[in-house]
Amino acid sequence: MNEESQRLPVVTDQDVVRVRQLVRTVAVAVKLSLVDQTKLVTAASELARNTLVYGGGGEVEVTRVHNERRGGIRIVFADQGPGIVDLQLALTDGYTTGGGLGLGLSGARRLVDEFEIDTEVGKGTTITVVKWCR
Amino acid sequence: MPLSPDEAGRFADLLSGHAEPMVARWTELVAANLRGRLSSAELGRQTADLQRAFQQAFAAGATDLGDEAAAELRAQLTELSNHRARQGFTATETAVSVYALKDAALEALGDAANLKDYVAFSGFVDRAALFTFDSYVRVRESLIADQAEQLLELSTPVVKLWEGVVAVPLVGTLDSARAQVVMERLLQTLVDTGSPYAIIDITGVPAVDTQVAQHILKTVVAARLMGADCIISGIRPQIAQTIVALGIEFGDIATKASLADALRHVLHKTGQRSPGAKRTER
Numbered sequence: 486m487n488e489e490s491q492r493l494p495v496v497t498d499q500d501v502v503r504v505r506q507l508v509r510t511v512a513v514a515v516k517l518s519l520v521d522q523t524k525l526v527t528a529a530s531e532l533a534r535n536t537l538v539y540g541g542g543g544e545v546e547v548t549r550v551h552n553e554r555r556g557g558i559r560i561v562f563a564d565q566g567p568g569i570v571d572l573q574l575a576l577t578d579g580y581t582t583g584g585g586l587g588l589g590l591s592g593a594r595r596l597v598d599e600f601e602i603d604t605e606v607g608k609g610t611t612i613t614v615v616k617w618c619r
Numbered sequence: 620m621p622l623s624p625d626e627a628g629r630f631a632d633l634l635s636g637h638a639e640p641m642v643a644r645w646t647e648l649v650a651a652n653l654r655g656r657l658s659s660a661e662l663g664r665q666t667a668d669l670q671r672a673f674q675q676a677f678a679a680g681a682t683d684l685g686d687e688a689a690a691e692l693r694a695q696l697t698e699l700s701n702h703r704a705r706q707g708f709t710a711t712e713t714a715v716s717v718y719a720l721k722d723a724a725l726e727a728l729g730d731a732a733n734l735k736d737y738v739a740f741s742g743f744v745d746r747a748a749l750f751t752f753d754s755y756v757r758v759r760e761s762l763i764a765d766q767a768e769q770l771l772e773l774s775t776p777v778v779k780l781w782e783g784v785v786a787v788p789l790v791g792t793l794d795s796a797r798a799q800v801v802m803e804r805l806l807q808t809l810v811d812t813g814s815p816y817a818i819i820d821i822t823g824v825p826a827v828d829t830q831v832a833q834h835i836l837k838t839v840v841a842a843r844l845m846g847a848d849c850i851i852s853g854i855r856p857q858i859a860q861t862i863v864a865l866g867i868e869f870g871d872i873a874t875k876a877s878l879a880d881a882l883r884h885v886l887h888k889t890g891q892r893s894p895g896a897k898r899t900e901r
Contacts, residue, residue, distance in 0.1 A: 498794055498795075502792050505825075505826060509825075519857050520856065523826065523857035523860075524857075524860070524864060526826045527826050527827065527861045530826055530828040530830075531828050531829060531865075534828070534830060578866050585829055585833060586829045586832065586833050586867065588829045588865050588866045588867060589829045592829060592864065592865030592866050592867070593865075595864045595865070596861065596864050596865065
């Protein structure tokens, strides 16, 4: 099903920039439209920063994926941080524990086609997003 | 193994005696390594200079590269590495320019070579090459430091666009540190110029996420507190759609697609006629 997986650590602010550049490169390679490229890069930027700021650092995996009809990109953001206590609340627009706008997680969900959160308090959080070519 | 004064004298004789074929061979070896990125005439001149410097150092009785007698040679080596580093040659390519002397000398010596002498000579050339390597690294480091400084200088300019209008063209990644610099410079420029209008242009920002948006919003609010009106320009279609999907609201802040639109907007508000407006009226 998948191929060409690329992993990047997310430990510093520069790593978020690197994730953004990698996602953009792969998005161009799978021929996402300019709008979808920008949306995916922005979502990756939000989620990678969450991994860094709230998860205490982690890892990002970018993979080109295919189904019967089209290609796409899957990005997995994984950290071993404190996890999310109230997922419903965390996904509410404007809710933040860190002084941001409170739109990163909820906004990122709107920017991608598939969005999945796997979190456990005290264990960490793994977020998987997929964007398909139109 | 250091060179004895005796050996130094012998090598001085050897280098002056075989000067021409040795320089030719040396140049050939270096040229093969640099693959034609320096003209052979220039390379020949450099090699001849180096050869002469080595010969003079030995003739003056230099037994170690640190000796007083080798001062001229050290200067030559420093100049060579300076030259190579600035022209973008690799460290290996630079060091080889010196190392190649060993092969050239061995060929010139032929069977007459005394192993002990040659090992001592070889050690001297090694130290010369390492010295070249060190100064190459020093030059590259200072080049990088210069560039980093230049980048910081050019990353956040605040320009006066019109009487009473200043603009901040943002380019690249807007992290917290840069956002802070941008805000400080903009606010200071507003005070210095007494401008009532500021345009923040984000054409050069590749992705506007919530952090970037928050930094921009804070800058706008700060400028407003100082009595200046802020316009955000350079919002491309894909950025606009992303901002909508993210759910970021710019409230009552004026936003424009291009810097020209933003300037026209300001001129219209202040009642000044813009160059574009003049043309349509004619």
